Amino acid sequence: MSETVLKIENMSKAYQLGKRTVQALKNLNLQVKKGEFVAIMGPSGSGKTTLLNVLGCIDKATSGKVLLDNVDIAEMSESKLFKIRRNKIGFVFQTFNLLPYLNARENVELPMENNGTPKSERSGKARELLAMVGLSGREEHRPQRLSAGEQQRVAIARALANDPSIILADEPTGNLDNKNKQEIVKLLANLNLKHGTTIIIVTHDGQVAAHTERMLFLSDGRISKEKQGLHLAKKLICPFCGSKLQPNDHKCISCGKVFGAKKNPAIPEETEGIQSDASQVFNSATDGNSAYSASFTAEG
Amino acid sequence: MAIMMAIPAGIAVNQATTQVLTNNLSNTIAQTSTSINESLTQIDCSLTPSAPSGFGFSRDNTASPFRPEGSPPAGLPYNFVPGQFGGGMPIPGEFGGGAFGGGASEPMNETYYSDIANIAGVAAVAPVLQVSEGHNITVTTPSGSTFNRLVADYVIKGVPLTSIMNDYPILPTNITYGRTLQENDTGVVLLSENNSAYFSVSVGGTVTILDNDFLVVGIYGSSGVSDRTTLYMNLSDAQTLTNNTGYITSLAVYAGTSEAVTSIANEINALHSELDVVTAQERLDTLTQIQSNYANQLEQAQATLSQTQSQAFQEIVIAVAATSIIILFVMLYTVRERTKEIGTLKAIGFSNWNVMSQFLLEGVLLSMLAGVVGIIIGSVAAPFLSSVLLPSVNIFGDNGFRSSAVASNASVVVSPELMLITLGTAILLGALGSLYPAWRASRTRPAEAMRYE
Numbered sequence: 001m002s003e004t005v006l007k008i009e010n011m012s013k014a015y016q017l018g019k020r021t022v023q024a025l026k027n028l029n030l031q032v033k034k035g036e037f038v039a040i041m042g043p044s045g046s047g048k049t050t051l052l053n054v055l056g057c058i059d060k061a062t063s064g065k066v067l068l069d070n071v072d073i074a075e076m077s078e079s080k081l082f083k084i085r086r087n088k089i090g091f092v093f094q095t096f097n098l099l100p101y102l103n104a105r106e107n108v109e110l111p112m113e114n115n116g117t118p119k120s121e122r123s124g125k126a127r128e129l130l131a132m133v134g135l136s137g138r139e140e141h142r143p144q145r146l147s148a149g150e151q152q153r154v155a156i157a158r159a160l161a162n163d164p165s166i167i168l169a170d171e172p173t174g175n176l177d178n179k180n181k182q183e184i185v186k187l188l189a190n191l192n193l194k195h196g197t198t199i200i201i202v203t204h205d206g207q208v209a210a211h212t213e214r215m216l217f218l219s220d221g222r223i224s225k226e227k228q229g230l231h232l233a234k235k236l237i238c239p240f241c242g243s244k245l246q247p248n249d250h251k252c253i254s255c256g257k258v259f260g261a262k263k264n265p266a267i268p269e270e271t272e273g274i275q276s277d278a279s280q281v282f283n284s285a286t287d288g289n290s291a292y293s294a295s296f297t298a299e300g
Numbered sequence: 301m302a303i304m305m306a307i308p309a310g311i312a313v314n315q316a317t318t319q320v321l322t323n324n325l326s327n328t329i330a331q332t333s334t335s336i337n338e339s340l341t342q343i344d345c346s347l348t349p350s351a352p353s354g355f356g357f358s359r360d361n362t363a364s365p366f367r368p369e370g371s372p373p374a375g376l377p378y379n380f381v382p383g384q385f386g387g388g389m390p391i392p393g394e395f396g397g398g399a400f401g402g403g404a405s406e407p408m409n410e411t412y413y414s415d416i417a418n419i420a421g422v423a424a425v426a427p428v429l430q431v432s433e434g435h436n437i438t439v440t441t442p443s444g445s446t447f448n449r450l451v452a453d454y455v456i457k458g459v460p461l462t463s464i465m466n467d468y469p470i471l472p473t474n475i476t477y478g479r480t481l482q483e484n485d486t487g488v489v490l491l492s493e494n495n496s497a498y499f500s501v502s503v504g505g506t507v508t509i510l511d512n513d514f515l516v517v518g519i520y521g522s523s524g525v526s527d528r529t530t531l532y533m534n535l536s537d538a539q540t541l542t543n544n545t546g547y548i549t550s551l552a553v554y555a556g557t558s559e560a561v562t563s564i565a566n567e568i569n570a571l572h573s574e575l576d577v578v579t580a581q582e583r584l585d586t587l588t589q590i591q592s593n594y595a596n597q598l599e600q601a602q603a604t605l606s607q608t609q610s611q612a613f614q615e616i617v618i619a620v621a622a623t624s625i626i627i628l629f630v631m632l633y634t635v636r637e638r639t640k641e642i643g644t645l646k647a648i649g650f651s652n653w654n655v656m657s658q659f660l661l662e663g664v665l666l667s668m669l670a671g672v673v674g675i676i677i678g679s680v681a682a683p684f685l686s687s688v689l690l691p692s693v694n695i696f697g698d699n700g701f702r703s704s705a706v707a708s709n710a711s712v713v714v715s716p717e718l719m720l721i722t723l724g725t726a727i728l729l730g731a732l733g734s735l736y737p738a739w740r741a742s743r744t745r746p747a748e749a750m751r752y753e
Binding site for chain 1: 641650
């Protein structure tokens with residue numbers, strides 16, 4: 001859990017907007033360890049998407065270092081970057097971005113098409129991944145025959161296709177209703193917990209963010225705040241004081257805060273609806289950490 | 301694509317037509333010239349043909365083979381058929397009926413002109429009956445109307461098999477098989493090499509002409525006294541056969557000396573002004589005239605052809621350019637429409653080349669499909685298209701017989717080679733037209749593509 005997947009050092013990103021130079025990110029520093037489940041939050045224009053694009057190698061930093069698996073991608077040319085995107089990064093988009101004329105399985109096979117995965121293996125791998133996101137039996141469905149939540153599951157399966165070092169999810173629940181939102185967050189949380197997938201979510205949604213283990217607040221191109229999230233409890237760490245938890249705890253012995261409702265959130269299969277859980281976090285947060293709740297409120 | 305295909309097909313037909321005409325006419329002129337030179341003392345007398353005429357029989361046209369086509373000239377047997385062959389009308393390209401044989405085109409009573417034999421200086425008079433046997437073809441003009449015309453399969457020439465034949469060149473001299481006709485031969489024919497091939501018969505065999513059987517006694521080479529499709533038989537046989545007893549189509553008058561030719565011709569004219577009197581010299585002059593006319597016409601035809609080619613080239617260039625531009629815009633539109641998709645592909649690790657080849661392939665497949673559709677449409681519509689897009693080769697447009705010289709658009713055929721070339725061109729154009737759009741697609745920046753809705 002301590003190996004660093006992503007390390008950003010003094011990274012800045014500026015771009016031209018007409019004659020004006022917009023400094024989207026300013027000397028940003030960030031480290032993400034292998035197996036972490038991170039949320040990046042912030043108001044519009046705070047640089048969230050820019051940061052995600054830089055991490056995803058679809059935009060380039062103006063200065064500084066971006067080390068992905070100890071390789072600096074900030075200096076890399078486009079002719080090499082596509083391989084990084086293909087093999088090290090899995091993208092999940094707000095609008096799913098599935099190819100409408102391909103079925104679920106074919107969409108999942110797409111990233112494997114050009115990296116030398118034998119044709120015979122692609123289909124099996126795709127089925128396996130679709131099963132993992134709970135879409136067994138729907139492999140041959142076209143996106144328009146799937147619900148929004150199911151489409152996002154396909155997109156997540158596609159992001160996992162090449163066993164990437166990191167999953168980057170840009171507002172993955174932004175286009176989903178409440179029920180589907182819970183499902184997707186649960187799915188991501190379980191992937192992180194069971195398979196150790198490193199996940200970074202960019203989101204507006206405080207309830208979604210609360211279910212990660214680490215929340216980064218961006219404002220004005222910098223990380224202004226960092227909080228721990230409820231997901232830590234599943235990893236048997238108290239989200240509030242960092243103490244070690246026992247498997248069935250729902251209240252931290254050290255700091256006395258409640259992080260689960262009646263059921264123990266540490267058991268992933270039983271992850272409850274986000275809302276109830278989140279309200280618990282809210283409650284706890286309000287008790288002892290007004291800044292935390294204030295930021296949620298601000299995010300609305 | 302259909303246009304691209306129809307044009308070369310049309311050009312090929314035009315070229316072929318001109319070529320055939322050139323060959324036919326040169327051969328015939330050479331042969332006839334030879335034959336005239338052999339008989340410079342000959343004067344041909346015939347009735348002036350009424351309009352483009354001559355007469356002959358058409359098998360196709362009739363319930364009974366002798367049924368007239370139009371009303372018979374006054375005083376003539378019912379079954380004389382004014383047709384387009386058999387007489388003196390020169391018809392380049394269709395040399396069935398003694399175009400240069402000097403026969404009269406309308407029948408005349410054989411006894412009526414017996415006084416000609418008494419003109420001073422006349423050595424002999426040979427009555428000749430010349431009738432064509434042929435079939436009708438339907439010709440489509442470039443404007444789309446159709447008309448029938450008789451194409452002669454062979455020409456029956458009845459000549460007097462009397463002592464006269466020994467002294468004057470009324471029969472071909474270059475016998476290649478068997479023998480020539482002899483005095484008082486009856487029920488036998490002398491065929492040209494063309495006739496022999498047409499009837500698939502050789503010396504000793506039998507030919508059936510207008511329901512009567514004749515024994516083939518000889519075959520002559522084609523540079524003889526008459527032209528290529530004429531078969532010779534006894535005059536009386538020919539008269540009986542064509543139900544034409546007592547009638548002939550021309551008189552071959554032989555002067556004793558070549559100096560006497562002109563005065564004899566004048567005297568015949570004085571006696572019978574209705575007769576067309578043509579001396580060998582005049583025929584030679586006519587031939588020279590035809591030759592020079594033909595040279596002009598050939599020049600025109602070649603001019604038309606080169607005009608056709610340059611026009612066709614322009615049309616092809618326009619079609620090709622239009623096709624490329626259409627493909628270019630269709631593909632650009634596609635690329636634009638699918639910006640988000642392209643961005644997604646790039647974000648999940650498609651290289652520039654992966655994206656570019658994808659769009660190139662799509663462009664090629666699209667235009668290949670268009671090519672196949674074009675070939676199907678083109679194969680069906682090529683005759684129509686080439687008549688719309690190309691000028692016709694119309695060499696002999698003024699004499700009323702142009703049909704044979706016009707490249708019939710009905711014969712515009714799209715060859716397999718042309719189809720392959722068309723398909724190849726389509727693929728090439730597809731690749732060409734989608735090159736830039738594909739490159740544009742490959743340069744799409746994924747970050748921008750994502751924001752694009």
